[in-house]
Amino acid sequence: xxxxxxxxxxxxxxxxxxxxxxxxxxxxxxxxxxxxxxxxxxxxxxxxxxxxxxxxxxxxxxxxxxxxxxxxxxxxxxxxxxxxxxxxxxxxxxxxxxxxxxxxxxxxxxxxxxxxxxxxxxxxxxxxxxxxxxxxxxxxxxxxxxxxxxxxxxxxxxxxxxxxxxxxxxxxxxxxxxxxxxxxxxxxxxxxxxxxxxxxxxxxxxxxxxxxxxxxxxxxxxxxxxxxxxxxxxxxxxx
Ligand SMILES: C[S@@+](CC[C@H](N)C(=O)[O-])C[C@H]1O[C@@H](n2cnc3c(N)ncnc32)[C@H](O)[C@@H]1O
Numbered sequence: 390x391x392x393x394x395x396x397x398x399x400x401x402x403x404x405x406x407x408x409x410x411x412x413x414x415x416x417x418x419x420x421x422x423x424x425x426x427x428x429x430x431x432x433x434x435x436x437x438x439x440x441x442x443x444x445x446x447x448x449x450x451x452x453x454x455x456x457x458x459x460x461x462x463x464x465x466x467x468x469x470x471x472x473x474x475x476x477x478x479x480x481x482x483x484x485x486x487x488x489x490x491x492x493x494x495x496x497x498x499x500x501x502x503x504x505x506x507x508x509x510x511x512x513x514x515x516x517x518x519x520x521x522x523x524x525x526x527x528x529x530x531x532x533x534x535x536x537x538x539x540x541x542x543x544x545x546x547x548x549x550x551x552x553x554x555x556x557x558x559x560x561x562x563x564x565x566x567x568x569x570x571x572x573x574x575x576x577x578x579x580x581x582x583x584x585x586x587x588x589x590x591x592x593x594x595x596x597x598x599x600x601x602x603x604x605x606x607x608x609x610x611x612x613x614x615x616x617x618x619x620x621x622x623x624x625x626x627x628x
Contacts, residue, residue, distance in 0.1 A: 392426040413507035460496045468616035468623035473497030479548040482534035487513045494526035503534040538587035549592040595626040
């Protein structure tokens with residue numbers, strides 16, 4: 390169980406809504422001793438860690454919005470290469486903090502986000518409920534995406550996107566929010582072959598984000614094409 394700390398009892402109803410989304414939280418009014426927990430105070434929801442200053446959810450997405458005017462030059466959108474009409478469904482099966490999903494939603498795609506980590510899923514849920522991110526194109530399910538594809542074998546998305554955690558190969562530190570995801574997911578390299586195969590069978594285009602120094606996620610099949618940037622690339626598998 391994770392802790393959701395409220396600084397004021399009046400925040401209890403809001404905290405209960407947040408805690409119920411995943412059912413993985415205990416609401417408390419005493420300062421938790423855990424390394425990482427969520428805090429709801431008069432200024433909003435924040436993620437508290439021993440390593441960093443409190444990170445308010447409303448501050449996570451500022452930079453994403455700055456990219457709003459140049460969406461067609463985003464590498465991920467160029468990798469997708471599909472016009473964003475209302476019936477195009479993208480599943481972001483490793484949603485994280487949903488920054489990529491927000492960009493895809495702003496571009497006009499309908500995005501179904503799947504996230505298995507309760508803290509990250511709650512942050513996205515809060516951001517959607519409080520209109521910090523636009524909820525009209527976005528839907529969120531708290532789940533392990535391999536389980537989701539197994540339970541929904543008939544699902545056919547136009548695109549499935551996988552952004553597995555990878556360790557930075559250079560010495561530069563990852564951005565703060567990515568370091569927090571690493572803390573929460575214990576740095577695990579979290580894309581297994583099973584998830585790749587399930588996702589590949591459930592869509593027309595599967596996109597996998599890789600560090601340029603990494604090989605493709607599986608030896609076979611080969612990506613149909615890749616969209617490469619300075620440090621990362623998107624491998625695109627077409628089925
Ligand atoms: C590198 S982060 C994704 C960052 C994301 N693209 C963003 O823009 O914020 C990878 C995320 O995938 C999630 N994840 C990994 N395996 C998963 C699975 N099988 N089902 C659901 N989520 C998963 C992890 O919990 C982590 O939050």
